[in-house]
Amino acid sequence: MSARPFLADALAHKGRWLSYRWLILRRLSQGLVLAGFLAGPCCGVWILEGNLASSLLLGQVPLADPFTFVQSLAAGHAPALRAMLGAGLVTAVYLLVGGRVFCAWACPINPVTDLAGWLRRRLGIKSGFTPSRNFRLALLPACLLTAWLTGSLAWEYVNPVTGLMRGLAFGLGWTGGLVAAIFLFDLFVVQRGWCGHVCPMGAFYGLLGKTALLRVSAPRRSACTDCMDCFTACPEPQVIRPALKGKGTPVILDSNCTTCGRCVDVCGEKVFRLTHRFDRSLEEDASPAPPLT
Amino acid sequence: MDDRGNDSSVSKGFLDAARRKFLLQGAGSACAAGAVSLGLMTHVKSARALPSQALRPPGALPEADFDTACVRCGLCVRACPFATLNLAPAGGGIPVGTPYFEARSVPCEMCSDIPCKAACPTGALAPVLEDIAQARMGVAVLADPERCLSLQGMRCDACFQACPIKGKAITMERLTRPGGMTVFMPSVHTACTGCGKCEHDCVPQVAVIRVMPAAQVRGELERGQRRSEPALGMPVADSPAVSAPPRPKTR
Structure with a gap:
């Protein structure tokens, strides 16, 4: 393609707000989760007590991370009722909206890896290698096996996701170094390395999202100009192709889609929109979809 | 067309290219995950030991079980009205994210309603502890x-x-x-x-x-006691029958 800058079409056709809308809303959501946990220790306003592993919303609603919960089961402890209720509640929500919505809208590591991804693109860093995206699917059972063998929540000794949120609310220690390491890994070694290839927590939430109702669709895919901006912006670009370029449903059904909505933002032709799983409607454009070169 | 011809000729062999790539990648991922798992096991083994100055909140299960049950959420820390409890930061020598207190800085005030135990969602601080005087934090x-x-x-x-x-x-x-x-x-x-x-x-x-920590002082005795006494945190026997170890035969 020509030396057309990323996002140029969207900015020209839709203006600034519609080109950044979902990104801004997502940062707001991440900020709210963080503020919910930090408002208590910082200002004495208790919105969310605890941390991502398990918490109490407004002093009433128990919430618990289902991945930590499953590790606990694997390690050989049947958690008490409150943890079960909390994990059940969180599981139900993510079954509905898609597990990896957690990754894009709540996870504290996401802004870090997003920054690394953005910087990598801006600096034109092409170094590193591309390991299999299935590595995380191997790491997930490995974590549970380790939990079983050690009788311990082994992954929680190093998990940067729960670790960072816990660190921010209770004292960071060396977790800051771990987060910095992930940033450098994403920046120099593997593009979208942590979230896209390694994180077993993301893999777990991905499995939760197999039947999610909330999905991104490409109903105006016939208007696609092959500018590739959506592939550039997407943290899991492999999920787009079947919906955008395939003959079947325009709905992105791959559970690795984090529903971040960035493709909706960056598309100048308004090809994508957030919808539900069963919305298979296609808006036919006058011109047929040009083939991908 | 030439490409396809090549593809089919490859598939006549043992495995076609795509399948081979898939299997190789899968095997690579499994090996890498195994390596991470091994590293993690080694790390956990060294990182789960509790140093002598770190005490667990009242009702905490014996250390190995506690490590299994505690999800490091910090709800006990938040529930403590005296700011006695902390969650261990990474790299401080105490199993990361677990609740502890150091008696010399802030001791436990022994609240009769045991709010830390009540806040625990997983049972790592065992709900069976009802009388704080029966707690055995150390x-x-x-x-x-x-x-x-x-x-x-x-x-x-x-x-x-x-x-x-x-x-x-x-x-x-x-x-x-x-x-x-x-x-x-x-x-x-x-x-x-x-x-x-x-x-x-x-x-x-x-x-x-x-x-x-009781296990460090009483060692095996403490563990044996806990096993034979399902009511958690009961006091150990007043005069435990300690016998001298059998002597090696004199030459």
């Missing part, structure tokens, strides 16, 4: 008697006075030293909950009486 030990002011003949009973179950966990036992001087020795009994008030109030700059 055991007080007169760690360095030579420096004890009372044993030196001074009139100090700070640990005795600090003890919330006064007269039961710590008594001052009369002792006659060689030379005829009568002194009083702080003696710890099985009623000790390990709250750490004695260590906190101990007068010398470095505490003489210290509270340590």
Whole structure:
């Protein structure tokens, strides 16, 4: 393609707000989760007590991370009722909206890896290698096996996701170094390395999202100009192709889609929109979809 | 068309290219995950040991079970009205993210409603503990008697006075030293909950009486006791039957 800058079409056709809308809303959501946990220790306003592993919303609603919960089961402890209720509640929500919505809208590591991804693109860093995206699917059972063998929540000794949120609310220690390491890994070694290839927590939430109702669709895919901006912006670009370029449903059904909505933002032709799983409607454009070169 | 011809000729072989790539990648991922798993096991083995100054909240399961049950959420820390508890930061020598307190800085005030235990969502702080006096957070030990002011003949009973179950966990036992001087020795009994008030109030700059995790003081005895006594946190036997180890035969 020509030396057309990323996002140029969207900015020209839709203006600034519609080109950044979902990104801004997502940062707001991440900020709210963080503020919910930090408002208590910082200002004495208790919105969310605890941390991502398990918490109490407004002093009433128990919430618990289902991945930590499953590790606990694997390690050989049947958690008490409150943890079960909390994990059940969180599981139900993510079954509905898609597990990896957690990754894009709540996870504290996401802004870090997003920054690394953005910087990598801006600096034109092409170094590193591309390991299999299935590595995380191997790491997930490995974590549970380790939990079983050690009788311990082994992954929680190093998990940067729960670790960072816990660190921010209770004292960071060396977790800051771990987060910095992930940033450098994403920046120099593997593009979208942590979230896209390694994180077993993301893999777990991905499995939760197999039947999610909330999905991104490409109903105006016939208007696609092959500018590739959506592939550039997407943290899991492999999920787009079947919906955008395939003959079947325009709905992105791959559970690795984090529903971040960035493709909706960056598309100048308004090809994508957030919808539900069963919305298979296609808006036919006058011109047929040009083939991908 | 040429490409396709090539593809089909490859597939006539043992495995076609795509399948081979898939299997190789899968095997690579599995090996890498196995390596991470091994590394993790080694790390956990060294990182899960509790240092002697770190005490668990009341009702905490025995250390190995606690490590299985605690999800490191910090709800007990938030529930503690005296800011006694902390979650261990990474790299501090205490299993990362687990709740602990250090008696010398802030001891446990032994709330009768045990709010930390009530806040625990997983049962890592066992719900069976109802009477805080039955908690066994640790055991007080007169760690360095030579420096004890009372044993030196001074009139100090700070640990005795600090003890919330006064007269039961710590008594001052009369002792006659060689030379005829009568002194009083702080003696710890099985009623000790390990709250750490004695260590906190101990007068010398470095505490003489210290509270340590029960397993470190009583070792196997503690574990055996816990197994035979399903009611968690019951006091250990008053005079445990300790017999001398069998001697090796003399040559």
